[in-house]
Amino acid sequence: MSKMAPVQYDEKTRRYIDAMIEAEEQDRAALRAAEGNSADAECPCREGMFPTRAPSRRRFLVAAGSTVGAGAAGLLGARAAVAADRKAPPGAEYFDVPDDPTKQQGRPVAGDGGYGTRSQFETEVRQRYPTPNENTSWSLTPLDKMLGNLTASGLHFERHHGGIPTIDPARHQLVVHGLVGTPKTFTMADLKRFPSVTRKHFIECSGNGLTEWNKPTLKTVQGTHGLLSTSEWTGVLFATIAREVGLKEDGAWVLAEGSDAAVMTRSIPMEKMLRDAIIAYGQNGEAIRPEQGYPVRLVLPGYEGNTHIKWLRRLEVSDKPFMTREETSKYTDLLGDGKARQFSLDMDAKSVITFPSGDMKLPGPGFYNIGGLAWSGRGRVQSVDVSVDGGTSWYPARIESTPEPMCTVRFSFPWMWNGQPAVLQSRCMDDTGYLQPTLKELVAIRGSNGPFGSIYHLNAIQSWAVAADGSVSNVHA
Amino acid sequence: MSTHKPFITAVCAVVMAACPIAAIAQMPNDARFGFGTPAKPEDMARYFSIPPSGRGLPPGNGTAEQGAKVYAENCVACHGERLEGIPQPGLGGDKLIGGRGTLATQTPVKTVESYWPYATTLFDYVKRAMPFSVPGSLSDNDVYAVVAYVLSEAKIIQPTDVMNAESLPNVRMPNRDGFVPDARPEVQLYH
Numbered sequence: 001m002s003k004m005a006p007v008q009y010d011e012k013t014r015r016y017i018d019a020m021i022e023a024e025e026q027d028r029a030a031l032r033a034a035e036g037n038s039a040d041a042e043c044p045c046r047e048g049m050f051p052t053r054a055p056s057r058r059r060f061l062v063a064a065g066s067t068v069g070a071g072a073a074g075l076l077g078a079r080a081a082v083a084a085d086r087k088a089p090p091g092a093e094y095f096d097v098p099d100d101p102t103k104q105q106g107r108p109v110a111g112d113g114g115y116g117t118r119s120q121f122e123t124e125v126r127q128r129y130p131t132p133n134e135n136t137s138w139s140l141t142p143l144d145k146m147l148g149n150l151t152a153s154g155l156h157f158e159r160h161h162g163g164i165p166t167i168d169p170a171r172h173q174l175v176v177h178g179l180v181g182t183p184k185t186f187t188m189a190d191l192k193r194f195p196s197v198t199r200k201h202f203i204e205c206s207g208n209g210l211t212e213w214n215k216p217t218l219k220t221v222q223g224t225h226g227l228l229s230t231s232e233w234t235g236v237l238f239a240t241i242a243r244e245v246g247l248k249e250d251g252a253w254v255l256a257e258g259s260d261a262a263v264m265t266r267s268i269p270m271e272k273m274l275r276d277a278i279i280a281y282g283q284n285g286e287a288i289r290p291e292q293g294y295p296v297r298l299v300l301p302g303y304e305g306n307t308h309i310k311w312l313r314r315l316e317v318s319d320k321p322f323m324t325r326e327e328t329s330k331y332t333d334l335l336g337d338g339k340a341r342q343f344s345l346d347m348d349a350k351s352v353i354t355f356p357s358g359d360m361k362l363p364g365p366g367f368y369n370i371g372g373l374a375w376s377g378r379g380r381v382q383s384v385d386v387s388v389d390g391g392t393s394w395y396p397a398r399i400e401s402t403p404e405p406m407c408t409v410r411f412s413f414p415w416m417w418n419g420q421p422a423v424l425q426s427r428c429m430d431d432t433g434y435l436q437p438t439l440k441e442l443v444a445i446r447g448s449n450g451p452f453g454s455i456y457h458l459n460a461i462q463s464w465a466v467a468a469d470g471s472v473s474n475v476h477a
Numbered sequence: 478m479s480t481h482k483p484f485i486t487a488v489c490a491v492v493m494a495a496c497p498i499a500a501i502a503q504m505p506n507d508a509r510f511g512f513g514t515p516a517k518p519e520d521m522a523r524y525f526s527i528p529p530s531g532r533g534l535p536p537g538n539g540t541a542e543q544g545a546k547v548y549a550e551n552c553v554a555c556h557g558e559r560l561e562g563i564p565q566p567g568l569g570g571d572k573l574i575g576g577r578g579t580l581a582t583q584t585p586v587k588t589v590e591s592y593w594p595y596a597t598t599l600f601d602y603v604k605r606a607m608p609f610s611v612p613g614s615l616s617d618n619d620v621y622a623v624v625a626y627v628l629s630e631a632k633i634i635q636p637t638d639v640m641n642a643e644s645l646p647n648v649r650m651p652n653r654d655g656f657v658p659d660a661r662p663e664v665q666l667y668h
Contacts, residue, residue: 011586015564133569162606175516184513185520193512244509255526261612263605265526314524322528323595325602338581344659437666445665
């Protein structure tokens with residue numbers, strides 16, 4: 001890499017990256033302090049191979065505690081008293097831990113008011129990218145802590161340009177108009193009367209990994225790849241709604257508009273809308289989370305995250321794209337020759353090892369089950385290879401979940417670590433035959449004509465170096 | 478009576494086999510469900526999205542001189558006296574002008590002036606999402622005016638030019654031809 005001209009970030013991006021490095025450093029310092037303070041201080045795994053076993057009070061003193069309605073719980077019966085200073089991680093509630101849970105009654109059935117919380121011992125959280133304005137910012141999914149293929153709804157990455165709106169579904173409407181036979185307004189009740197589909201798809205922000213073009217920058221896989229999440233989405237196909245309003249011949253693009261303070265808009269090719277688009281109101285078995293577009297969002301399987309318009313209120317059929325700010329000023333890829341790619345919508349095939357990954361520490365030589373995620377916006381994942389020698393030799397990985405179109409799969413690879421330094425990589429191929437490229441290959445194409453500012457769509461192979469002492473770090477290999 | 482039962486069951490089975498329609502899911506005949514309400518023109522009035530043709534631009538107009546006042550009152554706090562942007566916590570307004578000719582250099586600076594291909598996008602975006610703290614609060618005249626101010630400070634139009642539904646789509650942005658279609662999947666990767 002050293003011989004190539006470095007990727008030129010524009011000045012705003014450079015500021016963002018510096019701030020993120022600092023924020024990640026603070027986060028790690030807080031984690032270290034918390035762990036040093038806990039009973040696990042002597043555990044050799046404490047540097048991140050496994051989650052710490054007890055949440056530290058100090059760590060969560062400032063974090064928002066759970067605010068499950070005490071009133072509702074009180075109505076339903078007694079429960080363990082929660083001392084004011086005993087904070088649980090976000091999404092959990094603090095309970096005293098008995099010495100022996102078999103010697104006393106547990107909490108009463110439905111004592112939680114009828115909606116459960118996660119365990120107070122589970123501490124993973126999304127991490128916000130420290131843009132100057134917290135209403136236009138993003139937060140990253142802790143991929144290293146995720147189990148299985150679906151992302152917990154509360155850990156799904158976020159990107160908002162005008163904060164998270166509070167929307168009453170009884171008052172929310174979706175209007176479909178433009179080059180249609182009968183412009184129509186649909187209430188949430190109307191939308192839910194249509195036949196629905198339920199499909200698993202990933203969403204990835206095209207800015208995922210933007211810090212990583214020039215040099216290995218962020219330490220953890222949450223930082224380098226955390227703008228990726230997978231959910232099961234439920235909703236009406238756009239095709240169903242299209243038939244309902246009737247499409248006119250010249251309708252080639254559809255503008256989708258959100259009901260947030262950014263009134264976010266993107267133009268989507270009609271072909272994609274009719275093939276794949278879901279007007280989704282369900283996520284992982286319940287209503288879509290407010291951060292994900294409650295009460296209804298557009299899901300465009302395989303397209304860059306920004307196009308999956310949240311808080312969807314309007315679809316306008318048109319003959320041409322609208323050239324909105326988000327498809328001109330933003331989400332375009334400035335190349336080395338000064339030209340910018342526009343409507344770069346598909347997310348190319350990509351994979352990453354999440355265990356072991358940056359900032360973890362392996363306790364010693366022996367067996368490790370390497371694990372990770374692979375995905376493609378153009379179809380199914382066909383195969384995944386793993387290398388433990390920086391890409392010199394590749395071996396097929398085991399696919400651990402059923403490959404579905406435009407959905408992540410889990411993969412694993414059994415590895416006997418001999419204690420020598422190693423560089424771990426994964427690469428995937430999708431069912432179009434596209435093979436995940438190296439960073440060098442991408443830079444050669446997009447920056448061949450001098451400098452470039454193509455910060456989006458980095459889908460290169462990720463390298464994690466394992467040092468002789470077991471520590472794992474982000475490297476370019 | 479009980480001896481008739483097998484007979485009746487058999488008849489039912491034959492009837493159902495012969496008339497499968499009784500057992501399958503049903504659709505409205507024209508494949509439409511009839512849900513939703515026809516949108517009334519008055520319900521549509523609050524929506525807009527302005528393509529490069531200028532279709533849907535509202536009546537009204539403004540000049541850079543008027544826009545300087547609108548900018549001073551509504552934008553300067555976050556975007557700065559010289560439209561240079563203020564990357565401070567809580568503000569984070571982008572740099573709006575400058576950077577012309579930098580896109581193919583070592584330090585590209587993307588602004589309305591250097592990067593945006595269409596002036597209509599500026600009208601659409603400011604009317605939709607700015608001022609950041611009170612989006613959608615400006616009158617159409619004020620949006621035309623502040624757009625004229627930004628374009629004039631960027632030396633794209635004259636300070637005296639009037640921006641309205643006719644003139645705005647005709648403004649030629651410096652980077653109008655700076656965009657190319659997505660070239661992925663990149664053929665160079667299939668070597």
